Amino acid sequence: MSTAERAEGAAWDEVTPDAARRLLVAAVEAFAERGYHATTTRDIAGRAGMSPAALYIHYKTKEELLHRISAIGHGKALRILESAADGPGTASERLAEAVRTFVVWHAGRHMTARVVQYELDALGAEHRAEIIQLRRKCDAAVRRILGDGVQSGEFDVPDVSGTTLAVLSLCIDVARWFNVAGRRTPDEVGELYADLVLRMVARNQQ
Amino acid sequence: MSTAERAEGAAWDEVTPDAARRLLVAAVEAFAERGYHATTTRDIAGRAGMSPAALYIHYKTKEELLHRISAIGHGKALRILESAADGPGTASERLAEAVRTFVVWHAGRHMTARVVQYELDALGAEHRAEIIQLRRKCDAAVRRILGDGVQSGEFDVPDVSGTTLAVLSLCIDVARWFNVAGRRTPDEVGELYADLVLRMVARNQQ
DNA sequence: CCTGATGCTGAGCAAGCGCTTAGGGGTGCC
DNA sequence: GGCACCCCTAAGCGCTTGCTCAGCATCAGG
Numbered sequence: 001m002s003t004a005e006r007a008e009g010a011a012w013d014e015v016t017p018d019a020a021r022r023l024l025v026a027a028v029e030a031f032a033e034r035g036y037h038a039t040t041t042r043d044i045a046g047r048a049g050m051s052p053a054a055l056y057i058h059y060k061t062k063e064e065l066l067h068r069i070s071a072i073g074h075g076k077a078l079r080i081l082e083s084a085a086d087g088p089g090t091a092s093e094r095l096a097e098a099v100r101t102f103v104v105w106h107a108g109r110h111m112t113a114r115v116v117q118y119e120l121d122a123l124g125a126e127h128r129a130e131i132i133q134l135r136r137k138c139d140a141a142v143r144r145i146l147g148d149g150v151q152s153g154e155f156d157v158p159d160v161s162g163t164t165l166a167v168l169s170l171c172i173d174v175a176r177w178f179n180v181a182g183r184r185t186p187d188e189v190g191e192l193y194a195d196l197v198l199r200m201v202a203r204n205q206q
Numbered sequence: 207m208s209t210a211e212r213a214e215g216a217a218w219d220e221v222t223p224d225a226a227r228r229l230l231v232a233a234v235e236a237f238a239e240r241g242y243h244a245t246t247t248r249d250i251a252g253r254a255g256m257s258p259a260a261l262y263i264h265y266k267t268k269e270e271l272l273h274r275i276s277a278i279g280h281g282k283a284l285r286i287l288e289s290a291a292d293g294p295g296t297a298s299e300r301l302a303e304a305v306r307t308f309v310v311w312h313a314g315r316h317m318t319a320r321v322v323q324y325e326l327d328a329l330g331a332e333h334r335a336e337i338i339q340l341r342r343k344c345d346a347a348v349r350r351i352l353g354d355g356v357q358s359g360e361f362d363v364p365d366v367s368g369t370t371l372a373v374l375s376l377c378i379d380v381a382r383w384f385n386v387a388g389r390r391t392p393d394e395v396g397e398l399y400a401d402l403v404l405r406m407v408a409r410n411q412q
Numbered sequence: 413c414c415t416g417a418t419g420c421t422g423a424g425c426a427a428g429c430g431c432t433t434a435g436g437g438g439t440g441c442c
Numbered sequence: 443g444g445c446a447c448c449c450c451t452a453a454g455c456g457c458t459t460g461c462t463c464a465g466c467a468t469c470a471g472g
Binding site: 040041042052053055056061062 | 458459460461462463
């Protein structure tokens, strides 16, 4: 079991039974490395130490595997953003917390995040529609913080919805470039990004 | 011919002969919509109005098509960033120009940009290494502007390389979310992003 | 010892993949 | 007209894909 597998696999203990979880963890790894369409069901089963047929005992199709990963992953991402948005503190504090924890998740669980954020198009129509609902809620959480900050006078944001888009986009893209072998830890990237985002919305003092 | 095809196809007139260009434009469209691995050579040829075999008269493999797209696209992106970085004006003006034009390209040519930025892993090892060299030069161009601004005292950037990464990441991710049917034009997104980036690096006046 | 449920495998099917090859048909030059 | 040249197609090859299915091992309850 690789380091990445150990670090990211621990998060899936809500998936039972054990064989189903092992398959799901293997799928996350494979989808993240090669992409959904370039991954074969034989590859997933092989990584989980099973025969190709074993996959179909626990999941109806390869697409159902992706959907399960995407739904659980988006659920976690949404919980991170909402608990920051609806938590205590000033708008600045809540925005910094939201960006920090969201970025730490995208960097620390960058395999999961890569699948969650970049393989949406591979989902079937109904599953995709369901996931897009979750995305809208993520957007709403960030927008709420920005709106609060504008109202309280902490922030100067001429275009709230555009800036919401930019903040989320900035955080999400961490999953694409983050490299475990790189110089930065997830916490360091989180700190850097929280600072950059606060600067983006801060009232201009000059 | 779709609107997108007309808008983006016009940029490939350096590719000759005509049949090779039509195939390449069709490939850009297909790769952008479905991804490299989910696109079949039959689909590309079909979009170009040719039989599946016609593709192999102009390109050795499907991967060579991707490489041609990626190389030309990265070349354009690099030229955009370098002409802003090495152009006239203060660091602030050059940074704003770089972000504005880079973002306008990613939004206006978002199909091309999506392939260029998100299908790197589908390239063969040598081709990928060649493209990564171009990426490093993009990174260097932005870093140069930030470095100049810090030296001249225009900018306050504690982590130049981290901020370089963030600025490029922000711009690149436009290709993922930009929607032609959306409310914003490429120019509007470019203006918004140039403003946000200037705020990120501006000296703190409080 | 039998029975039924559960979890898995070996073998393989139909379909679709990237790519090849033999040959046809138009165009320009002599 | 004759010929070479360039594009392109129809057909299909060898292989891999997602997925299926009959059957085997294990174990609990009687």
